[in-house]
Amino acid sequence: MAAPEGKLKAGRRPNRRGEASRKRVLDVALRLLASGGPEAVSVKLIAKEADVTWGTVQYQFGDADGFWAAAILHILDTAGPRVWAHPLAGSVEGRVAEVIDLLWKAFDSPYNAVVTNLRASLAKDRIELERSYPRTAEALDALEDNWLKQFREFFDGVTVDPGTPAKSARCCPQRFGASTPSVVSGRTSISMTPLPAFARRSPFT
Template sequence: MTTADAAGRRANRRGSATRENMLAAALTALATGDPAAVSANRIAKEAGATWGAVKYQFGDVDGLWAAVLHRTAERRGDLPFTGGTTASLRERVVGLVETMYAGLLAPDSRAIENLRAALPRDHSELERAFPRTAAELVSWRGSWAALCQKAFADLDVDPVRVEEIAAFIPGAMRGIVSEHQLGTYSDLGVARRGLANAIVAYLER
């Protein structure tokens, strides 16, 4: 290996470490829930870097947010019962509901919610101002729908109904998580069980 090759590898390792530090700083800041955390300059400061260094790694703030969202998607992993199983329909639905509930309470989800709250709600405005971020969010819909289809693929259930539950489960679970975060007199274990029972009954028809 030449001296130039060794220097290049060291530079690449430093660059990768810098990028990882920035993503970690971004997720930590966003997970606080502080709206002011949705600031590239603040995240650069948290990472001990300059805005110029952030731009070098991600191109612009759109690239940073897209990378943050992509990182959280990488860490979510697979749904339970998607790799070949003898689990029943009920076990799979309960696993899906409980996995999503735990995931939505995790710091990554708080970071995502904080970021999404600061982004434009209108799709055309989001796509114009943050095209890479919008593309990442759009990709989640397809990935989630595919995971749900995979989770029930070997069972005799209507794929159209699986598509429908894939569409409404995220919103329903966010409602339950919101109750948890705000404080409630309701038993959220009963709420999750009721949701799972309703999904099972719909898919069994």
């Protein structure tokens, strides 16, 4: 996964020392957002934990909206194989089984907790999010687009009915931050019967 270039990149372009500081702040942000509740959605708290000043955060990210957008894009820079992987199976059935397993890992990952926490804490709905945190909303869209793109590409190299990837895509919610992965086990006609062992457990219990 790689963060998109261009207008989504928040704040100033730092030098090498600034890059290290910026990465440290974003790493702390992901750790706190993944492990904490709504109280963790605080730029000042994250800055304090990262041992930087609010002025440093403003210089590097612009404002709170720029900071949350950068934190979300940092997922694209760091998630990698912890959330996704290259397919191994050569059959459609094997790819579907691998996708379901990857979805469970994604839902159970700290990155999903980060997005869930931000979505729940920053705004009550999409309209409010776009109004109050437009760059954050745009970064969430970029994350979703990247997620779905990699999902579709997972079926490259195997001969499938044109509708199969679309049916499989219904296995996953439209974005990170979904409250439950129950769709994995029941919303598509090509899901496995009986369910494999990993799909009979819930990472949220």
